[in-house]
Amino acid sequence: MNHTEAHTPTGLGERMRTLRTRSGLKQQDLASQDISISYISLIESGKRTPSDAVLSAIADKLGCSVEYLRTGRDGHELGETHLKLAFGEMALRNGANGEALQTFSEVLAHRSVLDASMTRRALVGQATALEKLGRLEAAIPILEDLTHDPALAAGSDEWCRIAVALCRCYRNSGDITVSIEIGEQALAKLDSLGLDVTMDHIQLGSTLMESYHMRGDLTRAYLLGERLLQAAEAEGSYAARGAVYWxxxxxxxxxxxxxxxxxLVERALAMMAEGDNQRHVGMLKMNFGYLLLQSDLPDPDRAKELLESAQQSLAEVGNAGELASCEISLADAEKALGHWDEAVAHAERALGLLGTEPRIQSVAARVTLAEIHFLKQEPERALQYLKAATRQLQHFPPSQECTLNWRYIGDLWQRHGEDVKEALKAYDMALSSAGVARTPHLQVSLADDRR
Known part of the structure; x- marks a missing residue:
């Protein structure tokens, strides 16, 4: 019998009355020599709590388990739910994020059979799947609700995992300020508890460190990194140390x-390779490839090799944003090698992966496409991408990534002699994004010029 379909009774008495009426039984049908009709009525009205022996006798007549009458959770259903949760978590580990999301959503559709711990587990899985699918705006409210769960013990592995995910989701959605607030509050809470350092604590610090980096707060990022390196070395985990070195x-x-x-990144890659975290290894290869392209003596051939290896790993276990970043770096590698058509294909694939949600990577992909089309002597196509990138970038709050993209846009306008005014505007936006305000006398001068 499916006890959870339609309305699911919330109390023992209500469950008992619902099952009795569904079975076409009367109260006297549940009575016996030891259980009076009036006692059955008192149980159903919630005025009496039956003993185990009475509950067992009533369950036999109703054709259900004692567990269902007492808690509303059928033993068989509970076992199936545990199995589904395990399948969902396995799907996440294997990179089958869509399948995992469907599984967790099915589990949560029957919350009446879940206890509090199983509900949190399913919600964390659902939010993780949504994040990996790039649906950050759907993942964040779930994680926010979980942080307010009074049963969630601060400092526990589960608490750390939720804090890390929420900090990361806000950061990747472009709200760096909120991401940092969440990370700092969580770290302060851990410090106040005086807990031993664990991998979860180091992961929280690493996530916050990356948020500092994205905001351009390099001093705080550096100081936190110094602290985390000491803790990671003491903790001894390859994954922990690799994350911090990264x-x-x-x-x-x-x-x-x-x-x-x-x-540092090469050392992190060596450490991560000792473990079995395919996603982390893929991300490190991507970052190492990116750095090789930025060096004074760039090595695009080696960068391309690393990035293609990263792409293979992330195709299985990464999310859309990570894959898009890899595609953009591959476009840069192919551009450096003079393979312009291949570079265009990678950048266009990045845009396809990012979809319609506002992402800073979309700006980077469009600026990259603009530069490639300029190199291909296709200025009209280049200008379309450059103007689209400019319009999109105006909607993002200040951050280091915004600063770099504004500088990139300004350089393109200037380098290709298309529009000096647009170049100056882009440089001005880069300075503003970096926190450099105009001087007061210059603001007055500009205002006078406008008059």
Whole structure:
């Protein structure tokens, strides 16, 4: 019998009365020599709690389990639900994110058979699948609700996992300020608890470090990296140490220390390769390939090799945003090698992966396409992409990525002699995004000119 279809009774008495009426039984049919009709009535009205022996006798007559009468969760259904949850989590590990989302959604459609722990587990799985599918606006509210669950113990592995996911989702959606607030509050909570360092704590710090990096707050990112490196070395996990070296490398690159960045990311790659986290290895190869393209002596052939290997890994376990970033870097590698048609194909694939949601990677893909079309002597096509990138970038809050993209746009306008005014506007936006305001006397001068 499917006890959960239609309205699911919430109390023992209501479940008992619902099953009795569905079976066409009267109260006297449940009575016996030891159980009076009036006692049956009191149980159904919620005024009496039966003993195990009475509950067992009533369950036999109703054709259900004692577990269902007591909790509303049938033993068989509970077992099936545990199995479904395990399947959903396995699908996530294997990169079958759409299948995982469907499985968790099916589990959550029958919440009446779930206890609080199973509900949280299914919700975390659902949010993780949504994030990996690039549906950040759907994942964030689920994670926000989970953080307010009073049964969620601060400092637990589950709590850390939710905090990391929420910090990461806000960061990847472009709301760097909120991402940092969440990460800082979570780290402060862990510090106040005086807990031993775990992989979850290091992962939270690494996620916050990347948010600092994206905002351009390189001093905080560097100082947090120094602290995390010590903790990661003490913790001993290859994955933990690799994650910290990875982010330390990105920060070193932004501080203009490219050789140091390459060394740190290469060391992280070696550490991650010792483990079995295919996604982390793929991401590290992608970042290492990107850094090789940015160096004073770029190595596009080696970068392309690393990026293609990263692409294979991320195609199985990465999300749309990660794959798109890899495609953009591959476009840069092919561009450096003079393979312009291949570069265009990679950048266009990145746009296809990103869809219609506003992403900073979409801006980068369009600017890359603009540069390639300029190189191909196709200025009209190039200008279409450049103007589209400019319009889109205006809607993002200030961040290091915005600054870099505005600078890239300004350089393209200037380099190809299309429009000096547009170049100046882009450079002005880059300065504003970096937090450099106009001087007061210049603002007055400009205002006078307009009059």
């Amino acid at each position: 982010n330390a490398g990105l920060v070193a690159n932004s501080r203009g220390k490219l050789n140091e960045a390459l060394a």
